[in-house]
Amino acid sequence: MPEYKAPLRDIKFVMNELLNSEQHYASLEGAEDATPDMVDAIIQEGAKFCEQVLSPLNQVGDKEGCTWSEDGVKTPTGFKEAYQQYVEGGWPSMTADPNYGGQGLPHSIGLVISEMVGTANWSWGMYPGLSHGATNTIEAHGTEEQKQTYLTKLISGEWTGTMCLTEPHCGSDLGTLRTKAEPNADGTYSITGTKIFISAGEHDMAENIVHIVLARLPGAPEGTKGISLFIVPKQLPNEDGSAGERNAVSCGSLEHKMGIHGNATCVMNFDGAKGWLIGPENKGLNCMFTFMNTARIGTAIQGLGAAELGFQGSLTYSKDRLAMRSLSGPKNPEGIADPIIVHPDVRRMLLTQKAVAEGARALIYLAGQQVDVVHSGKTEEERKAADGLLGFLTPIAKAFLTEIGYESANLGMQVFGGHGFISEWGMEQNVRDARIGMIYEGTTGIQALDLLGRKVLMTQGESLKGFTKLVHVFCKENADNEQLKEFIEPLAAINKEWGELTTKVGMAAMKNREEVGAASVDYLMYSGYAVFAYLWARMAKVALDKMVEGTTEEMFYNAKIQTARFYFKRMLPRSKAHAETMLAGADTLLDMPEEAFAL
Numbered sequence: 001m002p003e004y005k006a007p008l009r010d011i012k013f014v015m016n017e018l019l020n021s022e023q024h025y026a027s028l029e030g031a032e033d034a035t036p037d038m039v040d041a042i043i044q045e046g047a048k049f050c051e052q053v054l055s056p057l058n059q060v061g062d063k064e065g066c067t068w069s070e071d072g073v074k075t076p077t078g079f080k081e082a083y084q085q086y087v088e089g090g091w092p093s094m095t096a097d098p099n100y101g102g103q104g105l106p107h108s109i110g111l112v113i114s115e116m117v118g119t120a121n122w123s124w125g126m127y128p129g130l131s132h133g134a135t136n137t138i139e140a141h142g143t144e145e146q147k148q149t150y151l152t153k154l155i156s157g158e159w160t161g162t163m164c165l166t167e168p169h170c171g172s173d174l175g176t177l178r179t180k181a182e183p184n185a186d187g188t189y190s191i192t193g194t195k196i197f198i199s200a201g202e203h204d205m206a207e208n209i210v211h212i213v214l215a216r217l218p219g220a221p222e223g224t225k226g227i228s229l230f231i232v233p234k235q236l237p238n239e240d241g242s243a244g245e246r247n248a249v250s251c252g253s254l255e256h257k258m259g260i261h262g263n264a265t266c267v268m269n270f271d272g273a274k275g276w277l278i279g280p281e282n283k284g285l286n287c288m289f290t291f292m293n294t295a296r297i298g299t300a301i302q303g304l305g306a307a308e309l310g311f312q313g314s315l316t317y318s319k320d321r322l323a324m325r326s327l328s329g330p331k332n333p334e335g336i337a338d339p340i341i342v343h344p345d346v347r348r349m350l351l352t353q354k355a356v357a358e359g360a361r362a363l364i365y366l367a368g369q370q371v372d373v374v375h376s377g378k379t380e381e382e383r384k385a386a387d388g389l390l391g392f393l394t395p396i397a398k399a400f401l402t403e404i405g406y407e408s409a410n411l412g413m414q415v416f417g418g419h420g421f422i423s424e425w426g427m428e429q430n431v432r433d434a435r436i437g438m439i440y441e442g443t444t445g446i447q448a449l450d451l452l453g454r455k456v457l458m459t460q461g462e463s464l465k466g467f468t469k470l471v472h473v474f475c476k477e478n479a480d481n482e483q484l485k486e487f488i489e490p491l492a493a494i495n496k497e498w499g500e501l502t503t504k505v506g507m508a509a510m511k512n513r514e515e516v517g518a519a520s521v522d523y524l525m526y527s528g529y530a531v532f533a534y535l536w537a538r539m540a541k542v543a544l545d546k547m548v549e550g551t552t553e554e555m556f557y558n559a560k561i562q563t564a565r566f567y568f569k570r571m572l573p574r575s576k577a578h579a580e581t582m583l584a585g586a587d588t589l590l591d592m593p594e595e596a597f598a599l
């Protein structure tokens with residue numbers, strides 16, 4: 001496994017030079033503590049923890065995996081101790097509500113830490129990551145008593161959390177879930193059912209686990225309108241707040257899976273477990289939507305992490321590994337052959353990974369700023385605009401980044417040739433670990449329906465216009481900049497085409513609803529390439545401006561411009577294939593009768 005090195009220079013580039021974080025934090029309500037020095041110190045400390053503690057455990061987690069016994073689930077060597085250090089360092093409380101022990105820092109800073117944690121060791125990072133989901137749910141919908149009992153413990157990190165949605169027969173379609181919640185005389189509920197694939201459902205890293213469970217009340221309406229949300233702790237809290245008697249919830253077994261071996265994926269049995277309702281009856285799914293965007297941005301980070309880790313590994317390797325000579329003559333005449341980094345095709349793979357990792361960082365941090373404004377924007381108008389933009393960007397970030405992040409992890413393996421397929425280098429682990437990103441938290445197909453159906457067509461294109469307007473303004477402002485022309489012209493063109501394609505798909509969908517499903521994944525991927533074009537053009541502008549001003553970091557800024565150029569010439573053209581395919585019509589998919597799919 002390549003040793004993870006936190007890309008601090010690029011993190012600072014995106015935060016400070018591209019997205020102007022200082023000004024952004026100053027514009028938020030109650031973010032006075034997020035001064036540049038403070039933010040810098042937090043990121044430096046986080047980087048140290050990720051490089052020195054989490055990264056060395058990544059391969060250990062993969063090799064050992066988790067083990068189940070009647071007494072519980074044991075996590076891989078070192079996971080528990082690393083978690084203890086994480087808690088002692090105050091990391092779980094960083095962005096949480098100060099009324100319950102949190103430090104109240106902006107969420108976007110939390111995302112930077114999540115990026116470093118997730119790249120260093122995704123399996124480990126999922127334990128605190130899932131707690132974050134439970135924390136957000138209780139913060140948004142819990143009663144004061146629930147917050148005092150559970151939120152404080154989740155925020156301190158003493159207890160961890162889970163999200164229990166999926167059942168054996170349903171994942172994407174939660175409307176059909178069967179877990180039952182029957183009212184008890186004391187106002188609590190008896191929860192009965194089986195949940196599968198529950199990440200961090202059982203482990204030995206914390207003294208208690210707080211499960212957030214979706215279940216149905218007796219007589220609840222069918223479908224998604226009859227789902228309620230419950231808190232079901234592994235151990236029932238005592239009067240003094242400590243973890244007490246064992247509740248009737250247990251891990252029946254662990255799933256054997258392709259990757260993320262260090263994270264326990266559990267079958268959870270609820271056998272009349274005691275639970276408490278959160279939020280209104282039958283509004284469980286609506287409650288979950290309130291933090292879905294944050295959770296999905298969290299998963300998008302997996303795509304960024306996979307690309308970054310693949311890039312770091314393959315960059316070092318491509319400078320060391322000698323094979324054949326450069327086509328234009330030896331570049332390492334003293335050696336028996338040239339390093340493979342001289343070959344154009346290896347450059348293609350390295351630059352793809354770099355363009356994906358750095359573009360993904362820009363997209364995730366941009367989305368992170370919208371999360372900050374949604375929570376702490378000073379005016380209602382600002383908060384509403386940020387919510388709209390975040391809602392639009394979320395399915396793109398989640399699905400596009402995990403798709404191209406996986407592609408990048410694969411390229412990382414390819415750069416290593418045969419050694420990439422061998423475990424000791426860690427590149428095949430990166431591929432295996434990255435694959436789940438396209439499946440959980442809503443598959444690519446489901447995200448694509450959300451983007452095209454719910455976000456774009458149901459708003460008559462308003463959410464798309466919110467973004468294309470930003471692009472339009474940027475293009476207009478830079479229309480006379482000769483140096484930026486190579487980026488601005490294709491950006492303006494795709495921005496225009498995006499709207500036209502949306503209209504065409506929308507018109508087709510008015511005649512036949514199937515057109516939405518038929519176009520959706522191509523539409524989402526196209527949108528991802530368009531968003532990246534905007535971000536890469538903006539990054540190129542920052543870099544070009546620095547070069548004009550004069551800088552001691554010429555190499556860094558030059559690399560940005562070169563990567564932007566690579567993106568525009570060699571990745572953006574993929575959007576053309578998606579454009580053509582999204583208009584190919586549903587018939588090419590649906591005309592074939594089901595029986596004809598014969599084996």
Ligand SMILES: Cc1cc2nc3c(=O)[nH]c(=O)nc-3n(C[C@H](O)[C@H](O)[C@H](O)COP(=O)(O)OP(=O)(O)OC[C@H]3O[C@@H](n4cnc5c(N)ncnc54)[C@H](O)[C@@H]3O)c2cc1C
Binds near residue numbers: 442
């Ligand atoms: C390692 C791992 C960890 C997980 N962690 C958790 C967790 O912590 N908590 C939790 O609750 N769940 C968790 N999950 C479950 C995960 O979220 C689901 O597996 C995922 O949402 C997909 O659901 P499904 O498996 O039921 O697939 P299905 O819903 O059966 O989907 C199968 C295929 O059909 C497609 N499909 C379904 N409906 C449509 C449609 N209308 N249009 C187009 N395509 C469609 C899907 O895109 C997919 O390709 C985890 C899963 C794994 C493997």
